Amino acid sequence: MRVTLLAYTQLVDKGLPEDIASWEGSTDATILPEFAFRVCTDTTERMGEDQGFLENWISQGHETPIEHVQFTFLIEDISRVTSHQLVRHRIASFSQESQRYVSEGSGNVIPESIRMGPEHLRTLYFDAVNRTRQVYDELVRGGIRMEDARYVLTGSSLTRMVVSMNLRSLRNFLRLRLDKSAQWEIREVAQHIYMILNEKAPQAVKDLYPLWLKSV
Amino acid sequence: MRVTLLAYTQLVDKGLPEDIASWEGSTDATILPEFAFRVCTDTTERMGEDQGFLENWISQGHETPIEHVQFTFLIEDISRVTSHQLVRHRIASFSQESQRYVSEGSGNVIPESIRMGPEHLRTLYFDAVNRTRQVYDELVRGGIRMEDARYVLTGSSLTRMVVSMNLRSLRNFLRLRLDKSAQWEIREVAQHIYMILNEKAPQAVKDLYPLWLKSV
Amino acid sequence: MRVTLLAYTQLVDKGLPEDIASWEGSTDATILPEFAFRVCTDTTERMGEDQGFLENWISQGHETPIEHVQFTFLIEDISRVTSHQLVRHRIASFSQESQRYVSEGSGNVIPESIRMGPEHLRTLYFDAVNRTRQVYDELVRGGIRMEDARYVLTGSSLTRMVVSMNLRSLRNFLRLRLDKSAQWEIREVAQHIYMILNEKAPQAVKDLYPLWLKSV
Amino acid sequence: MRVTLLAYTQLVDKGLPEDIASWEGSTDATILPEFAFRVCTDTTERMGEDQGFLENWISQGHETPIEHVQFTFLIEDISRVTSHQLVRHRIASFSQESQRYVSEGSGNVIPESIRMGPEHLRTLYFDAVNRTRQVYDELVRGGIRMEDARYVLTGSSLTRMVVSMNLRSLRNFLRLRLDKSAQWEIREVAQHIYMILNEKAPQAVKDLYPLWLKSV
Numbered sequence: 001m002r003v004t005l006l007a008y009t010q011l012v013d014k015g016l017p018e019d020i021a022s023w024e025g026s027t028d029a030t031i032l033p034e035f036a037f038r039v040c041t042d043t044t045e046r047m048g049e050d051q052g053f054l055e056n057w058i059s060q061g062h063e064t065p066i067e068h069v070q071f072t073f074l075i076e077d078i079s080r081v082t083s084h085q086l087v088r089h090r091i092a093s094f095s096q097e098s099q100r101y102v103s104e105g106s107g108n109v110i111p112e113s114i115r116m117g118p119e120h121l122r123t124l125y126f127d128a129v130n131r132t133r134q135v136y137d138e139l140v141r142g143g144i145r146m147e148d149a150r151y152v153l154t155g156s157s158l159t160r161m162v163v164s165m166n167l168r169s170l171r172n173f174l175r176l177r178l179d180k181s182a183q184w185e186i187r188e189v190a191q192h193i194y195m196i197l198n199e200k201a202p203q204a205v206k207d208l209y210p211l212w213l214k215s216v
Numbered sequence: 217m218r219v220t221l222l223a224y225t226q227l228v229d230k231g232l233p234e235d236i237a238s239w240e241g242s243t244d245a246t247i248l249p250e251f252a253f254r255v256c257t258d259t260t261e262r263m264g265e266d267q268g269f270l271e272n273w274i275s276q277g278h279e280t281p282i283e284h285v286q287f288t289f290l291i292e293d294i295s296r297v298t299s300h301q302l303v304r305h306r307i308a309s310f311s312q313e314s315q316r317y318v319s320e321g322s323g324n325v326i327p328e329s330i331r332m333g334p335e336h337l338r339t340l341y342f343d344a345v346n347r348t349r350q351v352y353d354e355l356v357r358g359g360i361r362m363e364d365a366r367y368v369l370t371g372s373s374l375t376r377m378v379v380s381m382n383l384r385s386l387r388n389f390l391r392l393r394l395d396k397s398a399q400w401e402i403r404e405v406a407q408h409i410y411m412i413l414n415e416k417a418p419q420a421v422k423d424l425y426p427l428w429l430k431s432v
Numbered sequence: 433m434r435v436t437l438l439a440y441t442q443l444v445d446k447g448l449p450e451d452i453a454s455w456e457g458s459t460d461a462t463i464l465p466e467f468a469f470r471v472c473t474d475t476t477e478r479m480g481e482d483q484g485f486l487e488n489w490i491s492q493g494h495e496t497p498i499e500h501v502q503f504t505f506l507i508e509d510i511s512r513v514t515s516h517q518l519v520r521h522r523i524a525s526f527s528q529e530s531q532r533y534v535s536e537g538s539g540n541v542i543p544e545s546i547r548m549g550p551e552h553l554r555t556l557y558f559d560a561v562n563r564t565r566q567v568y569d570e571l572v573r574g575g576i577r578m579e580d581a582r583y584v585l586t587g588s589s590l591t592r593m594v595v596s597m598n599l600r601s602l603r604n605f606l607r608l609r610l611d612k613s614a615q616w617e618i619r620e621v622a623q624h625i626y627m628i629l630n631e632k633a634p635q636a637v638k639d640l641y642p643l644w645l646k647s648v
Numbered sequence: 649m650r651v652t653l654l655a656y657t658q659l660v661d662k663g664l665p666e667d668i669a670s671w672e673g674s675t676d677a678t679i680l681p682e683f684a685f686r687v688c689t690d691t692t693e694r695m696g697e698d699q700g701f702l703e704n705w706i707s708q709g710h711e712t713p714i715e716h717v718q719f720t721f722l723i724e725d726i727s728r729v730t731s732h733q734l735v736r737h738r739i740a741s742f743s744q745e746s747q748r749y750v751s752e753g754s755g756n757v758i759p760e761s762i763r764m765g766p767e768h769l770r771t772l773y774f775d776a777v778n779r780t781r782q783v784y785d786e787l788v789r790g791g792i793r794m795e796d797a798r799y800v801l802t803g804s805s806l807t808r809m810v811v812s813m814n815l816r817s818l819r820n821f822l823r824l825r826l827d828k829s830a831q832w833e834i835r836e837v838a839q840h841i842y843m844i845l846n847e848k849a850p851q852a853v854k855d856l857y858p859l860w861l862k863s864v
Contacts, residue, residue, distance in 0.1 A: 004665060007680050009718055009812075010658040017652060017722060032655050032720060036743035036810040039722070042750040067741035068812045070657055070718040072680060074665060074687070080300070081315075081367055090306040093715035093814065095684035099297075099371075100399065102690040111364035114355070121358045128344075128351040128368050135344040139330070142337045147399050148327035151297055152344050155315075156367040162684040164657075164716045166741065166812075183316065183363055220449060223464050225502055225596075226442040233436060233506060248439050248504060252527035252594040255506070258534040283525035284596045286441055286502040288464060290449060290471070309499035309598065311468035318474040378468040380441075380500045380598075382525065512732070513747075513799055522738040531729075531803075532831065543796035546787070553790045560776075560783040560800050567776040571762070574769045579831055580759035583729055584776050587747075588799040615748065615795050 001185075002076040003192035006162065008200060009069040029069045029201040030054050033167070036065035054203040058171075066167040066204055071197070073163050075189060079109035081155040082185045091169040096161040100147035104136055108156040112184065129154050167204050170197065174208050178215040187215055217401070218292040219408035222378065224416060225285045245285045245417040246270050249383070252281035270419040274387075282383040282420055287413070289379050291405060295325035297371040298401045307385040312377040316363035320352055324372040328400065345370050383420050386413065390424050394431040403431055433617070434508040435624035438594065440632060441501045461501045461633040462486050465599070468497035486635040490603075498599040498636055503629070505595050507621060511541035513587040514617045523601040528593040532579035536568055540588040544616065561586050599636050602629065606640050610647040619647055649833075650724040651840035654810065656848060657717040677717045677849040678702050681815070684713035702851040706819075714815040714852055719845070721811050723837060727757035729803040730833045739817040744809040748795040752784055756804040760832065777802050815852050818845065822856050826863040835863055 008029055011020075020035045034054055058066070075086075080099075087094050114125050132152050139149035165173060170193065176182065177190035194212045197205045224245055227236070236251045250270055274282070291302075296315075303310050330341050348368050355365035381389060386409065392398065393406035410428045413421045440461055443452070452467045466486055490498070507518075512531075519526050546557050564584050571581035597605060602625065608614065609622035626644045629637045656677055659668075668683045682702055706714070723734075728747075735742050762773050780800050787797035813821060818841065824830065825838035842860045845853045 004663060005660055006664065007657045007659045009655045009720060011655045012653055015652060016654065039808060039810050040743050040746050042745055064741065065743050068720050068743070068810060072657060072716050079367060084296070084300045088303055088310070093712065094304070095688050095713050097690055098688050109367060111367055113360050113364045117360065118358065121355055121360065124351045124354055125368055128348050131347060132344050132370060135340045138340055139337055142334065144329050144333065144337065148329045151295060151325060151327055151372040152341055152370050154348060154368050154370050155296070160687060162687050162716060220447060221444055222448065223441045223443045225439045225504060227439045228437055231436060232438065255592060255594050256527050256530050258529055280525065281527050284504050284527070284594060288441060288500050309496065311472050311497050313474055314472050376471060378471050378500060511799060516728070516732045519736055520742070526736070541799060543799055545792055545796045549792065550790065553787055553792065556783045556786055557800055560780050563779060564776050564802060567772045570772055571769055574766065576761050576765065576769065580761045583727060583757060583759055583804040584773055584802050586780060586800050586802050
């Protein structure tokens with residue numbers, strides 16, 4: 001699995017209103033939500049990261065302003081099992097590699113429990129998965145369209161996708177998917193995302209640190 | 217595949233405002249959107265189904281009022297391939313049978329192209345799919361959790377789900393999924409839904425008839 | 433203010449799957465979410481209202497299945513101040529009487545604090561509001577379009593709207609708007625809605641009772 | 649009215665996958681949607697702006713990938729009439745100056761039809777609006793809370809807000825609000841936004857040029 005930050009909401013270089021421009025040049029993505037908060041309440045001076053301004057508001061349940069920041073990730077080498085779970089999140093945008101038009105050839109996920117389990121189970125798993133891939137190839141060679149041939153592919157098949165969520169939706173995602181009730185693979189996606197957000201928007205995820213800690 | 221209408225937005229029996237109550241007792245689900253239109257424009261007399269009131273508004277792009285009607289379907293015996301496509305629709309609510317907690321045992325979809333295709337391809341497909349089901353059973357018997365064992369199951373595995381969408385989102389669904397560019401299985405879901413809506417809310421889907429006709 | 437239940441998601445009369453049809457004929461709107469829960473976990477026997485099945489799931493944060501039930505209300509005689517707050521809820525559908533096309537003539541809200549306050553403030557308020565209404569009439573008579581004349585109308589002007597939300601979004605609405613930090617007028621809307629839901633879907637709002645109690 | 653671009657989705661400086669990093673350094677915000685398209689179809693070479701790659705896809709109705717780019721605007725000095733229309737757009741995030749907590753003092757919009765109209769109508773309008781502002785001040789001085797005093801303020805009162813929408817939602821906004829059926833004030837908001845997008849993401853709005861032209 002690989003999770004790469006592709007892009008996120010960044011302030012423009014010039015033309016910013018004076019009150020936001022005068023805040024010293026932070027690259028913290030939370031400068032925009034903080035500005036939005038101040039528009040609501042008509043205050044202009046900035047408290048800064050040290051004061052935990054945003055953290056305070058979030059802890060009181062005021063999450064609307066953090067929606068202004070959206071993050072875009074490239075998520076690669078996850079299983080179709082996990083992509084099916086991922087796309088259930090509705091306040092998000094997805095562009096997924098199409099199994100209808102892209103020939104399948106990129107490998108499979110092996111759950112830890114099987115990889116580290118008894119050899120005969122591991123062998124059963126590998127053989128069955130490999131068999132489906134061979135049959136897929138033969139179906140396509142035999143003239144069956146990829147969109148139909150893929151019915152024989154297993155949930156372990158690798159996929160990749162571009163995913164965008166705003167910071168509020170990401171917090172919801174992390175709360176649900178860092179939790180130990182989440183399945184290990186999507187929990188791993190959540191851990192990667194947490195670490196990226198912890199760098200780019202630390203104030204917005206500080207309270208989720210204990211949840212992350214328990215998840216790893 | 218089976219698509220069953222479970223429930224939809226129906227007027228209450230008593231306590232309705234006089235202007236809507238006086239409209240003769242139609243069971244047409246579009247009576248509510250029509251009332252909503254009239255609230256916007258403050259007119260109370262009703263044109264009735266014959267006049268194609270709602271149809272007119274929809275053809276002019278005014279689709280907001282039909283959001284007031286939501287339909288709930290039970291969709292059974294579709295493949296995981298198709299459920300993965302279905303849950304990409306975001307203005308919708310889904311409750312899907314969990315492969316994490318429900319033991320897999322309900323069969324598989326065979327694409328028409330394979331079922332009617334050359335025997336050796338059909339045999340390859342059946343054997344591979346059956347093999348994955350056997351391995352799934354052996355993995356579970358061997359102590360692997362269902363949520364991990366399912367990685368070996370194919371996209372053809374049957375699933376069932378409860379799906380709710382409002383009439384506007386359903387129209388968008390039908391436009392995309394009745395189209396010949398949609399895959400045959402989700403197109404079949406769309407055909408079933410079209411036929412149900414054609415009975416329960418005819419005015420709201422009349423303009424989609426040519427699309428449906430071409431899809432079957 | 434008047435809040436009237438117009439419609440909600442009700443089971444169809446015939447054609448239901450056996451397992452749901454066999455549940456004795458409850459009119460409780462929560463029968464559908466309970467069925468949806470059971471589809472997810474593949475159990476069919478029903479616990480019934482006494483066992484608090486749905487209540488239990490909700491208390492554990494599983495709110496997705498209650499999205500399958502949508503309620504539609506007619507909300508009349510609220511101020512434009514409050515309708516502006518209402519339409520901020522995004523998982524909802526609104527049809528509001530248009531000030532662009534409907535001539536304004538239906539009265540104004542007087543906040544309690546002003547109605548019960550000192551006479552000279554009350555008089556100031558009434559005179560100013562009445563003046564704007566007269567000027568509105570004169571502007572329209574003078575040829576100004578209603579959509580422009582309305583700029584002179586006050587936030588106290590009455591409006592009416594049809595509002596639909598699913599049960600999950602309604603619970604979020606109630607949590608925010610029954611709270612004492614909400615303004616009195618939208619809190620009153622929330623109280624009306626709570627009472628309707630308490631009758632039609634009691635299990636789904638039972639835990640909000642203390643919040644409602646403090647709000648009245 | 650002032651519409652200022654505050655921020656938008658920008659690629660990160662380092663750590664980009666090779667295929668996207670190798671595309672020469674465009675500041676065009678559409679580089680990300682184009683990459684997302686290519687992930688779906690598994691192609692990596694880039695056509696570039698000249699070839700109108702994105703434009704082509706959009707014209708075929710494939711708008712999902714442009715959701716990955718979100719824009720954030722500061723919109724100032726619009727009327728409450730217009731902010732009420734703006735917040736009806738649901739695939740968007742809003743942070744609006746609160747009339748509950750921020751004392752009102754920033755002026756009023758005068759519709760062109762009134763400003764350029766007969767003097768006696770203009771005088772009526774000014775006097776009524778000014779009167780409501782005076783009464784507001786007296787109510788607040790008299791101890792009425794701002795959240796109640798504001799009921800006397802007119803729809804012409806100025807407000808400001810931070811608004812974020814993704815590029816797909818923005819295209820929908822422009823289609824509706826550049827149209828001549830939209831009211832002049834929100835149409836003006838749309839014109840400003842069009843001009844900003846035309847600079848930052850030209851391929852994504854090129855087809856809306858005729859609509860913009862007719863609107864000005």
